Amino acid sequence: MxxxxxxxxxxVLVTAVIGLLLASFAPMRRQWLGAPLALxxxxxxxxxxxxxxxxxxxxxxxxTWALDGASIAARLIILAATAIAVLLAPEWFRHERRHxxxxxxxxxxxxxxxxxAGAADTLQLVMSVLxxxxxxxxxxxxxxxxxxxxxxxxxxxxIGAFANTLLxxxxxxxxxxxxxxxxxxxxxxxxxASVSPLLLLALALAVIGVAFELGAxxxxxxxxxxxxxxxxxxxxxxxxxxxxxxxxxxxxxxHVFPTDAIGWRPLLAAIAVAxxxxxxxxxxxxxxxxxLLGWSSVSQAGYALMAVxxxxxxxxxxxxxxxxxxxxxxxxxxxxxxxxxxxGRTELADYSGLAHHRPLLAAxxxxxxxxxxxxxxxxGFVGKLTLFLATIDAGYAWLAVVAILNTVVSLFYYLRAIxxxxxxxxxxxxxxxxxxxxxxxxxxxxxxxxxxxxxxxxLGHWEPMAxxx
Amino acid sequence: xxxxxxxxxxxxxxxxxxxxxxxxxxxxxIAIGVAAVPLVLLLIVWARFDTGAGAAAFQQVxxxxxxxxxxxxxxVGVDGIALAISAMSAVLFLAxxxxxxxxxxxxxxxxxxxxxxxxxxxxxxxxLDLLLFYVFxxxxxxxxxxxxxxxxxxxxxxxxxxxxxxxxxxxxxxxxAILGLSLGSGSLTFDMRELIARQPLAxxxxxxxxxLLGFVFGFGIKTPLFPLHTWLPPAHVNAPGPVSAIxxxxxxxxxxxxxxxxxxxxxxxxxxxYALPLxxxxxxxxxxxxxxxxxxxxxxxxxxxxxxxxxxxAVLGVAAAGAMVASESGRQLxxxxxxxxxxxxxxxxxxxxxxxxxFWQRAREYDMQAYGGLAQVAPRLTAAATVAAFASLGxxxxxxFVAEFQIFAGTFATYPWLAGIGLLGILITAALFLQLLQxxxxxxxxSRRASFADLCMRETLLLGVLLLxxxxxxxxxxxxLAVIDSASATLVRSR
Numbered sequence: 001m002x003x004x005x006x007x008x009x010x011x012v013l014v015t016a017v018i019g020l021l022l023a024s025f026a027p028m029r030r031q032w033l034g035a036p037l038a039l040x041x042x043x044x045x046x047x048x049x050x051x052x053x054x055x056x057x058x059x060x061x062x063x064t065w066a067l068d069g070a071s072i073a074a075r076l077i078i079l080a081a082t083a084i085a086v087l088l089a090p091e092w093f094r095h096e097r098r099h100x101x102x103x104x105x106x107x108x109x110x111x112x113x114x115x116x117a118g119a120a121d122t123l124q125l126v127m128s129v130l131x132x133x134x135x136x137x138x139x140x141x142x143x144x145x146x147x148x149x150x151x152x153x154x155x156x157x158x159i160g161a162f163a164n165t166l167l168x169x170x171x172x173x174x175x176x177x178x179x180x181x182x183x184x185x186x187x188x189x190x191x192x193a194s195v196s197p198l199l200l201l202a203l204a205l206a207v208i209g210v211a212f213e214l215g216a217x218x219x220x221x222x223x224x225x226x227x228x229x230x231x232x233x234x235x236x237x238x239x240x241x242x243x244x245x246x247x248x249x250x251x252x253x254x255h256v257f258p259t260d261a262i263g264w265r266p267l268l269a270a271i272a273v274a275x276x277x278x279x280x281x282x283x284x285x286x287x288x289x290x291x292l293l294g295w296s297s298v299s300q301a302g303y304a305l306m307a308v309x310x311x312x313x314x315x316x317x318x319x320x321x322x323x324x325x326x327x328x329x330x331x332x333x334x335x336x337x338x339x340x341x342x343x344g345r346t347e348l349a350d351y352s353g354l355a356h357h358r359p360l361l362a363a364x365x366x367x368x369x370x371x372x373x374x375x376x377x378x379x380g381f382v383g384k385l386t387l388f389l390a391t392i393d394a395g396y397a398w399l400a401v402v403a404i405l406n407t408v409v410s411l412f413y414y415l416r417a418i419x420x421x422x423x424x425x426x427x428x429x430x431x432x433x434x435x436x437x438x439x440x441x442x443x444x445x446x447x448x449x450x451x452x453x454x455x456x457x458x459l460g461h462w463e464p465m466a467x468x469x
Numbered sequence: 470x471x472x473x474x475x476x477x478x479x480x481x482x483x484x485x486x487x488x489x490x491x492x493x494x495x496x497x498x499i500a501i502g503v504a505a506v507p508l509v510l511l512l513i514v515w516a517r518f519d520t521g522a523g524a525a526a527f528q529q530v531x532x533x534x535x536x537x538x539x540x541x542x543x544x545v546g547v548d549g550i551a552l553a554i555s556a557m558s559a560v561l562f563l564a565x566x567x568x569x570x571x572x573x574x575x576x577x578x579x580x581x582x583x584x585x586x587x588x589x590x591x592x593x594x595x596x597l598d599l600l601l602f603y604v605f606x607x608x609x610x611x612x613x614x615x616x617x618x619x620x621x622x623x624x625x626x627x628x629x630x631x632x633x634x635x636x637x638x639x640x641x642x643x644x645x646a647i648l649g650l651s652l653g654s655g656s657l658t659f660d661m662r663e664l665i666a667r668q669p670l671a672x673x674x675x676x677x678x679x680x681l682l683g684f685v686f687g688f689g690i691k692t693p694l695f696p697l698h699t700w701l702p703p704a705h706v707n708a709p710g711p712v713s714a715i716x717x718x719x720x721x722x723x724x725x726x727x728x729x730x731x732x733x734x735x736x737x738x739x740x741x742x743y744a745l746p747l748x749x750x751x752x753x754x755x756x757x758x759x760x761x762x763x764x765x766x767x768x769x770x771x772x773x774x775x776x777x778x779x780x781x782x783a784v785l786g787v788a789a790a791g792a793m794v795a796s797e798s799g800r801q802l803x804x805x806x807x808x809x810x811x812x813x814x815x816x817x818x819x820x821x822x823x824x825x826x827x828f829w830q831r832a833r834e835y836d837m838q839a840y841g842g843l844a845q846v847a848p849r850l851t852a853a854a855t856v857a858a859f860a861s862l863g864x865x866x867x868x869x870f871v872a873e874f875q876i877f878a879g880t881f882a883t884y885p886w887l888a889g890i891g892l893l894g895i896l897i898t899a900a901l902f903l904q905l906l907q908x909x910x911x912x913x914x915x916s917r918r919a920s921f922a923d924l925c926m927r928e929t930l931l932l933g934v935l936l937l938x939x940x941x942x943x944x945x946x947x948x949x950l951a952v953i954d955s956a957s958a959t960l961v962r963s964r
Binding site: 359370375376377381382385386388389392393397400401404407408411412415419422423455456459460 | 486534535536537538539600603604607608611614615618619625626629630633634637638641642644645648649652657
């Protein structure tokens with residue numbers, strides 16, 4: 001068994017277990033030690049992951065696990081995003097008796113996302129989605145005695161249970177029709193299989209099942225509730241990390257299916273359009289920043305789906321997807337980090353005059369929101385630019401046009417959040433949470449800027465990015 | 470050299486933000502010092518600029534790779550057109566920054582945003598890379614958004630929002646068109662010189678028309694062309710005077726400049742095919758802008774609408790130059806005229822908006838009915854406003870005349886009837902400016918204006934310099950024309 005191929009995952013898992021033990025024995029004032037422990041584990045996993053790149057995309061563990069540029073890059077993004085999410089937690093949960101367990105749950109959820117990003121087998125896909133969802137429900141409902149948090153967890157769970165069932169149904173049908181679960185075998189079987197309506201149904205079910213983790217239409221409704229109700233550090237994590245894994249999983253799954261026999265591209269383009277448009281329209285008049293960010297993350301999932309739509313049709317698609325996800329992760333985490341640092345204040349009106357009292361925090365929020373719009377030279381700009389290049393290159397220029405119209409609409413609501421920060425007056429200075437959250441904001445802002453200005457450092461590495469089947 | 474002209478104000482902006490609490494005076498002095506640097510650098514470039522026949526089209530070129538995998542690099546350089554407009558922008562920025570402004574106790578942020586805006590505006594005019602151009606183009610919106618929203622009055626946040634959303638829609642259309650253009654050129658590159666040489670999309674009918682539409686839509690919003698101009702009046706009315714001066718003097722130029730730099734140069738065949746509709750749109754803007762301006766009682770709104778009118782002249786010149794029907798000399802005349810119009814409009818309208826700032830600072834009122842007879846109490850203001858207004862209406866001997874004469878002379882060679890209709894615009898503009906002067910400065914003085922203060926030293930000096938340039942261009946246009954002609958000759962001949 002090539003255990004070396006999953007060393008990063010083992011590192012994350014072992015750290016989670018140690019964290020759990022620590023949380024069981026440490027006194028309440030020492031529970032925060034889980035945070036540095038998690039950071040060490042993530043750093044270790046990251047360096048192990050970076051060492052895996054051998055130059056040749058391949059499958060391992062009997063063809064269930066893809067080790068290629070895409071999976072390595074995606075897992076590195078997941079690890080980095082989780083690290084920022086860890087930074088937000090210690091002070092937020094300071095008064096939780098056993099909050100050390102939170103870090104273990106975070107790591108296990110990240111593990112699920114990593115497994116999604118590398119899944120090259122439908123069963124592996126199901127397991128990873130389940131791991132990611134089950135831990136996600138717990139994270140969302142962490143504040144057990146706060147109604148909104150419990151409601152968020154409950155909604156997440158109900159939609160998740162439904163979507164997971166559809167996924168398993170789809171996977172079962174695919175297995176029945178094609179007789180195999182590995183993507184390489186499925187691709188081979190599909191070249192001479194006849195296209196039946198049942199096959200289409202199976203694919204559609206599986207796609208919807210994964211789309212749930214991505215927060216795409218029609219299984220997106222949990223996202224705004226989780227963004228608003230989950231503890232802010234958990235919301236930061238849940239609106240970012242599962243998406244990264246899910247987008248990769250979706251791209252891999254669809255890449256198996258030949259487009260000439262099964263025209264899934266237009267279908268996916270339609271989902272992309274519906275997701276980005278719905279997310280944007282719903283975000284327009286929100287008065288709650290966290291809910292606004294939740295809807296905006298629905299629309300961002302729609303942009304990510306643009307790259308999935310043209311996967312395999314344009315060589316630029318996979319790098320574009322990865323870069324976009326990295327930029328999105330950095331910006332969204334920064335925005336949530338600001339919310340956390342401001343002790344979770346979330347009404348837009350509460351942000352009036354923030355620039356006057358906390359200019360740096362205001363600048364962080366502004367940069368992150370402008371990056372989500374796609375203003376150059378921030379991370380989101382390069383992400384969207386590569387997305388547009390890939391879609392136009394693959395002949396889906398109309399999709400880029402729709403995305404651009406959506407971007408204009410999105411500017412409106414992001415500015416609704418920025419305007420009071422700078423243009424309104426306020427008397428009292430807001431209270432801050434602490435240094436951990438502050439360092440989370442700084443890490444996020446640095447990522448937003450560096451990804452934009454030094455985009456070449458990543459894009460240069462991601463040039464050849466073939467999937468291994 | 471050009472890189473420095475962009476980086477110095479940019480770094481100056483960040484330095485100001487981190488400056489320990491300095492008083493307003495010091496902050497302004499530092500900002501003026503920083504803003505003078507690009508002007509000095511540009512004057513050096515101007516002095517060294519080679520206008521000879523065999524000279525390179527783009528000079529002072531500097532290249533640093535940025536994202537090689539996407540073919541994007543920091544490429545800056547100027548031809549005669551870019552040089553003329555960036556020099557004008559640098560002058561206007563210096564004047565606007567030096568103008569005694571109300572900074573609402575946030576002097577550092579005010580001057581930092583101004584310097585930031587200067588850096589990115591100069592970047593737009595100097596970029597030789599399409600994506601770099603786009604980056605600066607977008608950032609100029611961000612800078613302007615914050616300047617209007619934070620330091621404007623009345624309903625400023627709303628006007629700023631409208632401005633940002635509206636022009637951002639335009640800039641995204643430009644981005645899409647840029648991508649369409651670059652992807653159509655074989656290997657992916659955003660190098661402007663390379664794309665001018667390649668003329669991508671030359672034979673592709675539908676695609677090239679769509680790409681051109683994207684550019685015209687995007688730059689049309691910025692210019693602004695009728696019917697895409699509706700963001701302009703609220704933005705101007707609610708913005709503080711110096712910001713208005715920059716908005717009209719520099720930001721509007723990005724529209725026409727972009728038209729010349731990108732579709733006119735890079736897809737000349739397609740541009741020629743659609744030059745007539747563009748010319749018609751320009752004439753409608755000329756007439757619409759002047760007629761609506763005539764109907765305004767609000768001083769600032771009136772001047773704002775004359776911008777629509779004047780930019781219409783410039784676009785008319787570009788359209789006439791882009792058509793492939795008339796002689797080379799006529800088209801060159803039209804293009805040169807369009808560029809001179811941009812420079813002249815930048816200086817005169819910049820001065821006019823600074824003058825409106827005087828009215829706001831003294832009396833908090835833009836309604837022309839509320840004034841009258843100010844010539845008795847404010848002779849210096851009257852003189853400055855008169856010169857600016859006459860320059861704006863195209864009186865011979867002032868800069869506006871040189872521009873409009875060339876545009877119409879060139880357009881008569883291409884589209885005589887369009888030029889004929891467009892001339893009506895000049896007539897209406899003359900009427901509306903004369904009426905404006907009469908209302909404000911002559912006739913009976915209202916008693917409550919008896920204490921209206923005349924221009925102070927600094928204001929007189931700044932307006933004097935701007936208007937001196939306007940007169941200089943009108944009397945001795947050769948210095949400017951030589952530089953612009955070197956570029957427009959290349960552009961017209963290579964078609």
